Each structure stands twice: as structure tokens, then as C-alpha cells.
Amino acid sequence: MNKDQALLAYVARLGDNALVLGQRMVELVAGYPELEEELANANFALDFIGQARMFYSYAAELEGEGRSEDDFAFLRDENEFRNVLLIEQPNGHFGDSITKLVLFENFYLLQLGALRHCADTRVAEIAARAEKEITYHLRHNTNWLLRLGDGTDESHERVQQSLDSLWQYTGELFAPDDIDNVFEAEFEGPDLAAIAERWQEQITTIVERATLTLPAEQWMVSGGKQGRHSEHFGYMIAEMQYLQRSHPGATW
């Protein structure tokens, strides 16, 4: 993999992560029992989709084949998406969604922090913009995890289950592949081993404050970064892409 290919693939993957998580949150719009959480979720989803647009627009320019951000989102097949498995998991209950966000956004924020200093100007600029938004998200989402963990017996038990079931997807966040390695070497990209260490510290602190128990070391699932997704993902993008597949070129 050469330098240009790695940059394109890296940027497209940043877009994939943002879009897939944003789409999962879009599924919850109008489903919250409380207005504040409804607004929070919709606002966060909008941030992710906005970030996806910036990454995809750049990827389309880098590719130089006349594709647009919409083509990246709506006209690629399942195995062309290289997002991590964690964020494509179904929403589950509120505790599942919050736990997923805390696990992923702590990683994403560290990744963006490193990207802000990378050698590709455009990626660095988008990362600086996105970093501020994710910081705001995490303040809200971390507070919820603390409240649920240190709340009632039932909320504690249920959010512990969320943590236990999502943990197996966290290893993939830090498992570098060719794209990560070439991007790190050529563009002063994030050092995933260093990020893993800081993530572990941060999550340990949050989990302890939430009176939860950190899951034991275990076998980790991977494959999303190589385009091998969980079964849920096909259903998700089928719904997301339905309109453009059925009515190609539809606009409004």
C-alpha cells in the first residue's frame, strides 16, 4: 500500500466510523421518552453526519474519479465500509447506547487529538473541528454512564451487562492494519499503542467512578476494519441506502 492509497483509505474509514455511528443514532430519533435526551441524541447524530460529510468529501477529492460524498455513503456495498464493529452494533436499550458512545468516543477523541497534529493539513483541520464537538458529547455521555452505574440496582446491573457485552469489540479499535501503519509512518498519524494505553486509563477511571467492574481480558472480535461486518450491518445499510438504490439520483 502506497502513501496515497493509505491516505484515501484512512480518510474514508474516518468517514465510515462517523456515518455508521450517526446512522445508528438517527434510528433513535423521535424514540426518546424525554425531550432533553431526544435533543441530545439528534444533535450528536448531526455532528457525526457532518463529520462524515467532511471526511467523505475529502476522500472523493483524493480519489479523483468524480464520486461525491453521497456516492461514498449510499452507493458502496457492505464490504467496502471499513468502520469498526463496535459502532455498528444495534442500539439495544439506553444503557447500551450510552456505553457504546463512552467506549467509542474516548477512543475517537484521542484519535482526533493525534490527527490534529498529523502531516495532512485537511485531515488536521477536520479533526480540530470535530474534537470540540466530541468533547461536548463526552461530557454528557460520561455523566449518564456514571448515573446509570451508580444509580439503582437495576440500572447498575443492566449497564454492567452493556459493558460486558460490548467489551469484545473494543480490541479492534487499537489493532493496527496496513492502513493505520502506512498512515502513521507517512503522515505522522496516531500511534494506536499509545492511544490504547491512555484509553485504558480513562475507561478504568470512569468505570470505577460508576461503581462498575471492568470486564476481564478476553478474546476480541475483529474484522470491521477489513470490511467483514457483523450480520446487523447489512440490515442497517440496506435501510440507509434504500432510497438511492431504488431511485438513483433522487434529490429534493
Place this chain on the structure above:
Amino acid sequence: MVAVAVSREQVLEWLNAVPDPEIPVLTIADLGIVRGVTINDVVTVELTPTYSGCPATEVIEQSVVDELHKHGVDDVAIKRVLSPPWTTDWITPAGRQKLKDYGIAPPGELASKRELVHGIRSIACPRCESLNTDLVSEFGSTACKASYKCSECLEPFEYFKCI
């Protein structure tokens, strides 16, 4: 190609009349999102988005094109710039006053990391100036606002988030 015979100052003055579609009391100049104007064969206006997913971005870009067309400037290009990223610090003092007069508490002085991470100090009610106010929701009708209520004059109000 039409020869462009306008000055940069003139263009900036016209842009000063373009309202923000979601908070029409503010112009895009008040918001601090006009990053530059260059005049060659075409008039290029540099704009920066406020939030990544702000749905107003495209509307603003179109408004800028329309406004300049209205003044006879046919060749207009919009350039989106991301750096340095926009924060509420870019809102001008005049913009802050307009927000307050409109009933939206303006953002604090600096969008510092500390405020982002640890939450916010007391926000003064834009109507009665009381600091006896409570956060109702960290989110509001648009991505850039939070919802508050004043316990003195009992009015709800919005706060322009400091991000």
C-alpha cells in the same frame, strides 16, 4: 467573463447584510464566519462552518451568492475553510449585544477547554440580568444552543453554547 469592478470593502459591506438563517437577528459578519474576500476574475468568499453538521451551512453559502448577484456581481465562488476552527469566540461584540437584545444569552468570553469539559458558570438572564438561572437542557432548538430558565423573572431563555 465579466470584469469585476468592486472593492473588497464593498463586498464585505454587502455580506454584512446577509442574515444567519437560524438566528436572523445576526448577520454572518456578526457570527464571524466570513474569513476572507479575494477579488480576481471572480469574487471568492471564504466561509467557515460553525458546527460540522450545521444544516444552515448550505443556506448561508447560497445566500451569499444571491446577495452578490443582487449587486451585479455574477462570478462568485465560495470557498469553505476549516482552519482555524470556528468557536463562539469569533462572534463579534456587536453580535453578542444583538443576541442579548433578541433574548438569547450570548456565549461566555472564551470557549476554553475547561468550560467544555467541566460545565458552565452561572448564565445571566438576557431579560432581567439575574444570575438565578437554571439549566433545563444542554441542548436546544438548534445545535448551537442550550435551554435555560430564569428563576427571577420566570422566563425561559436560550443560551448560545460556548464551544
